Amino acid sequence: MIGAGPVLEAKPDRRALVSVQGLVVRYGPITALRGVDLEIGAGECVAIIGPNGAGKTSLVSAIAGLVRPAAGKVVLDGLDVARIGLADVVRSGVALVPEGRNIFGSLTVAENLRLGATPRKDDRIAPDIDEIFQRFPILGQRRSQHAGQLSGGEQQMLAIARAMLSRPRLLMLDEPSLGLAPMVVDGVYELLADIKQQGVALLVVEQNATRAFGLADRVSIFGHGAIQLSGAPDAIAADTNFDAAYFGAAYADRGAPA
Structure with a gap:
């Protein structure tokens, strides 16, 4: 589904695709992330x-370059995110894929998808969109x-498909199951599993621990702006x-900030 470029093999000694280092994010007097x-x-x-207000959305926003750290940094494949533009x-x-999806309701399904391909210069955009319509017939039926x-649920599928049209190496999703019926969530997580199989890295922010544990290689639990626990899902x-x-x-015993 949806060309994602060459598959990136996971090797134990590989350099991290994303490295978050001592990240501090503040909004005025409020500290959202603490190192x-x-x-x-x-x-x-x-x-x-983690619970609401734990700093999860601030983390993905900082990685995406939407907020500037007060301290620390985000390194994307060797580049300091704070030193490059959002487009870069x-x-x-x-x-x-932000919480709430942020699709453009006044645009058609096809127009929303084409916006996802804006960073691309290749000639595979139209075939990739056709592939989306084949995988999600309801989107194809409603393309106009x-x-x-x-x-x-259809909007969430559209938001994920739109993001994939940029052919990302890292796809981040903020609360992808929020407000969706259980059967719809099944479909969303089947799609994410397929994307993972393509070799695309995923950072999934969730309150639904069961869903997150079933997909993830590693889990971090956030609380009070800091990571409280991190490791393999079973552990x-x-x-x-x-x-x-x-x-x-x-x-x-973990020194969690109050």
């Missing part, structure tokens, strides 16, 4: 879970319909501190 360190390897799926971040292979008339699920971290309680 976060995180790496995402090529072809790897990392899930970020996209051209470097980062795509974001305003995107705002689609259901929530995190078995950790005795899981409930405290997931539900946002700070515990002394």
Whole structure:
């Protein structure tokens, strides 16, 4: 589905595709991220879970270049994101499906998809769009319909497909299951599993721990603007501190900021 360029093989000694180093993000007097360190390897799926207000959206916004760190940095394939323009971040292979999807409701389905291919200069855009319509017949049937008339699940599929048309190396999704019926969420996560199989790195922000654990290679639990737990899904699920971290309680032995 949707050409994603050459498959990026995951190797233990590879340089991280994204390296977040001591990241601090502030909004006026409010500190949203407190010295976060995180790496995402090529072809790897990392899930970020945690309660509302934990700093998850601030993290993906900083990686996408939408917010400037107060301290620390985000390094994308050797480039400091804060030193390159937002367009260069996209051209470097980062795509974001934000919470709420941010599709253009007054534009047609086809127009929304073409916007996703804006960074590209190749001649494969039309075939890639045709491939999307084959995979998602409902989008093909409604290609000339305003995107705002689609259901929530259809809009989420459109948002993911639009992001994939930029042929990203890293696809970030902020709360992809939010507000969707369980059967629709099944379809979304089947799509993400397919994208992962193509070798595209994924950073998935979720409150639905079960979904995140089923897809991710590694999981980080956020709380109070910092990573409280991080590791393989099975190890995190078995950790005795899981409930405290997931539900946002700070515990002394990890020095979680209040």
